[in-house]
Amino acid sequence: MNLIVALLTAVSLGLNLVLVGILFAGRNATVAKSDPTSPAATTRVQAPPAKGPSWTDYKTEDLPAMVQQLRDQGFPSHIVRAVAGGRIRETYAARLRALDPQSESRPFWQSPGSDVKLMQQQRQLYREQQQALRDLLGPEADQSDVNALYQGRRFDSVPPEKAADVRRILRDYDDRRSELFSAGSFGTSEQGRRVNALEQEQRDALAAVLSPLELEAYQLRNSDTARGLRSQLSAFNPSEDEFRTLYKLQSEYDAQFGRLYGMPSSEEQQRRSAALRQLNDQIKATLGPVRGAEYERANDYYFRQTNQLVNRLELPAETTTQIWGVKQDLEQRASAIRRDPSLPADDRAKQLAVLAEEASAKVTPLLGGARGLEAYQQNGGSWMQSLTPRPATATGTTRIITTPGR
Amino acid sequence: MKPVVLIVCTSLTANAALLGIFVARPTLAPPSVRSYFEFHSEAAPSARAPETGSSATTRPGKSPSVAAPWWQSLESPDLTTLVARLRAAGFPPAILRSIIDAEIEARFAPRIQELTRELNETPYWKPDPSLYAGNARLFESINQIYRERAQLLRGLLGQDAFAYSGVDPSAAQQRQYGNLSDAKISLVQRISDDYAEMMGQVRTAMQGVTLPEDREKLALLEREKRADLAAMLTPAELADYEMRSSPVTNRLRTPLSIMNASEAEFRTIFEIQRPYANVISPGVGVITMEMSQQRREATAKINEQIKAALGEARFAQYERATQSEFQQLHRLASAEGVSYDAMTKAFEVRGPTATASAAIMNDRNLNADDKRHALKNLAQTARTEILSTLGPTVGPAYAENARWLTHIAQGGSVSIMPDGNMSYRMSPPVNPAGAAPAR
Numbered sequence: 001m002n003l004i005v006a007l008l009t010a011v012s013l014g015l016n017l018v019l020v021g022i023l024f025a026g027r028n029a030t031v032a033k034s035d036p037t038s039p040a041a042t043t044r045v046q047a048p049p050a051k052g053p054s055w056t057d058y059k060t061e062d063l064p065a066m067v068q069q070l071r072d073q074g075f076p077s078h079i080v081r082a083v084a085g086g087r088i089r090e091t092y093a094a095r096l097r098a099l100d101p102q103s104e105s106r107p108f109w110q111s112p113g114s115d116v117k118l119m120q121q122q123r124q125l126y127r128e129q130q131q132a133l134r135d136l137l138g139p140e141a142d143q144s145d146v147n148a149l150y151q152g153r154r155f156d157s158v159p160p161e162k163a164a165d166v167r168r169i170l171r172d173y174d175d176r177r178s179e180l181f182s183a184g185s186f187g188t189s190e191q192g193r194r195v196n197a198l199e200q201e202q203r204d205a206l207a208a209v210l211s212p213l214e215l216e217a218y219q220l221r222n223s224d225t226a227r228g229l230r231s232q233l234s235a236f237n238p239s240e241d242e243f244r245t246l247y248k249l250q251s252e253y254d255a256q257f258g259r260l261y262g263m264p265s266s267e268e269q270q271r272r273s274a275a276l277r278q279l280n281d282q283i284k285a286t287l288g289p290v291r292g293a294e295y296e297r298a299n300d301y302y303f304r305q306t307n308q309l310v311n312r313l314e315l316p317a318e319t320t321t322q323i324w325g326v327k328q329d330l331e332q333r334a335s336a337i338r339r340d341p342s343l344p345a346d347d348r349a350k351q352l353a354v355l356a357e358e359a360s361a362k363v364t365p366l367l368g369g370a371r372g373l374e375a376y377q378q379n380g381g382s383w384m385q386s387l388t389p390r391p392a393t394a395t396g397t398t399r400i401i402t403t404p405g406r
Numbered sequence: 407m408k409p410v411v412l413i414v415c416t417s418l419t420a421n422a423a424l425l426g427i428f429v430a431r432p433t434l435a436p437p438s439v440r441s442y443f444e445f446h447s448e449a450a451p452s453a454r455a456p457e458t459g460s461s462a463t464t465r466p467g468k469s470p471s472v473a474a475p476w477w478q479s480l481e482s483p484d485l486t487t488l489v490a491r492l493r494a495a496g497f498p499p500a501i502l503r504s505i506i507d508a509e510i511e512a513r514f515a516p517r518i519q520e521l522t523r524e525l526n527e528t529p530y531w532k533p534d535p536s537l538y539a540g541n542a543r544l545f546e547s548i549n550q551i552y553r554e555r556a557q558l559l560r561g562l563l564g565q566d567a568f569a570y571s572g573v574d575p576s577a578a579q580q581r582q583y584g585n586l587s588d589a590k591i592s593l594v595q596r597i598s599d600d601y602a603e604m605m606g607q608v609r610t611a612m613q614g615v616t617l618p619e620d621r622e623k624l625a626l627l628e629r630e631k632r633a634d635l636a637a638m639l640t641p642a643e644l645a646d647y648e649m650r651s652s653p654v655t656n657r658l659r660t661p662l663s664i665m666n667a668s669e670a671e672f673r674t675i676f677e678i679q680r681p682y683a684n685v686i687s688p689g690v691g692v693i694t695m696e697m698s699q700q701r702r703e704a705t706a707k708i709n710e711q712i713k714a715a716l717g718e719a720r721f722a723q724y725e726r727a728t729q730s731e732f733q734q735l736h737r738l739a740s741a742e743g744v745s746y747d748a749m750t751k752a753f754e755v756r757g758p759t760a761t762a763s764a765a766i767m768n769d770r771n772l773n774a775d776d777k778r779h780a781l782k783n784l785a786q787t788a789r790t791e792i793l794s795t796l797g798p799t800v801g802p803a804y805a806e807n808a809r810w811l812t813h814i815a816q817g818g819s820v821s822i823m824p825d826g827n828m829s830y831r832m833s834p835p836v837n838p839a840g841a842a843p844a845r
Contacts, residue, residue, distance in 0.1 A: 009413055009417065012418050012421060013413075053495070074478055078508045078509070079477070079509065083501055086501040086503075104574050145515045156526050221530045240531045243531030312617070378616070379615050379692065
């Protein structure tokens, strides 16, 4: 009996040692491989041959059958999607190569980018591939965390049961928009008319799927008007009610004028400017005198730039308003000097130069010294240079704009 | 209880527990003995074969609900093991790449979801935190994830990381790295990733505002990156790699494609351009008037040297191809099958018309009305010539977008500067004081 107990003890303890040894060996193997970017990991690891099926068992031209097989064999959906996507790409590979036979031999200093027709044809084939994947996998085809990130706010107000319809509509109109812009970056008024018509069509298509309240919620998050407004109001910090009020007014203006493409005629420019002034007056009247003034200031591009710089330099928030006050004061005084017909040109230039010095003396300490001033001159402070009078030209009043040629 | 009995009981319990752990998670065992614990994996093929009753290669039937499906024998928390198993199971490089890329993406999901949550939780009336609104921190977070994913993929797959269905991996690699060995490519990639990460951090901290010290930091990182590359590549390899990866080459690809430059022409133009790279494309921040002036001077010097090297005719083609207006015209006209000669002829209307507009504007014998009238006529003549040269589709699109033409038609004059930039003069000013700009 004692011998049996002794033997059992010895065998069991031996097995303890073996199993603990295996556990440690396994851990070490995992730790050694846990940094797959280490040079060791780049060498091919010889795993024991996988027992059972091989890829050739599943490499069939019948893709729905393949997908079903993979699902039955426990492949998770993201892997099924990857395999199906890979197989679909293979089926399109020959057509893609035929479109651009030079793709692999093209010298590295050249690109196919200037061939618009090729780009259009390639885009069409990519779209077909995506559609084939959707046909094969259904809603699973679009489930990706990366997609969700790039969709932004597109779906956060859409009821889940309507998301597929909304996604289909957006995809359709995104494709149609990209086709419109495919011939380079020309922005013609005809192109503008078609883009604005597409926007309206998309809105109508969404209205057929979403209730009026859902559509409003969608537009408040995703429309061009809402996006433009959020960017414009970054220094205004609106409440939800204020944002909704401004959105309503701005969307009426946008509905009337649409997005601007090409060079508007001077009559069109004047019409837009007059309507914009009217819009600003309406907004200020709605917000009241205090918030109206804050809106006007925050809506100014230079104010927003200054605000950004003040944040970057980690200066007190009120610095933006203080600099803005200096700018307003000096620009008003400069304007009075320029308008004064009794001033001889030399005196006018001298007085403006004094104002420019005053500007520099007042702004520099607010921005913490010369480093801040130098940064300000490139970020919101270009008005300081404009205080200095420009040299006269042969034609008198001249407006010079330069545009990059490359 | 006797101590011996206690030891035996404890030892047997420990054995049972350890065996249970290995059966539940075979991956805890080293690969050499793992198969002893993978009872489920072995069941799959034998369960499947009788069901299909024919070669699965030609007609894969629906599998029965197997107790241990195939994926269980392939999957592993360790990606290196997963790659090895997929290779052993015969997955071709492009499918392998797809699977591993998807698996890596799944492992990065929590970080992506965290970024998405941040976007979604920002109230819709607050400034847009999205990728498209210049959010440098978010942009860098995304870039960092992509860099890490690419590093992981390359580390796991080596050259197969380039295997994208339908693309020859060696051709893609050759285009990017020339004839570098795999080991050197791996080092170049690691150096590039490391510096991209450091530069990304500098850009994130900028919050959309470039200070002089930001430019200095970025320039320093560029110099250090080059020094690191120079330490592991031969001078010839470094020169070739830089030629392939340089922003100068990127910038020149479109014009060089339009003029169909030969390798000798590319190398000549590249060598002339390279010393001026940072003046022509400063990289970050606002372009000041001083920087614009330096760019104009540099362009003049570059053009002078290229003209001397290529000759008048090829230089004219090069210069035209670098103009963004011609690039747009080329894209539009190529799509409609308009010949290169017609594009050139239409584009060349601009120069003499601009010169004539300046002459009208400076003519002291003309009053304001006469000038406006003459400029309008001049624009009309130019427009007619463009339409007749480019045809009814491309002609109107080009004419409508030629800002210089619209400006002259509205009573202004245009001057084309040596670097291709244009200056516009209008008399009197168009906008009344205080008028808000159009949106």
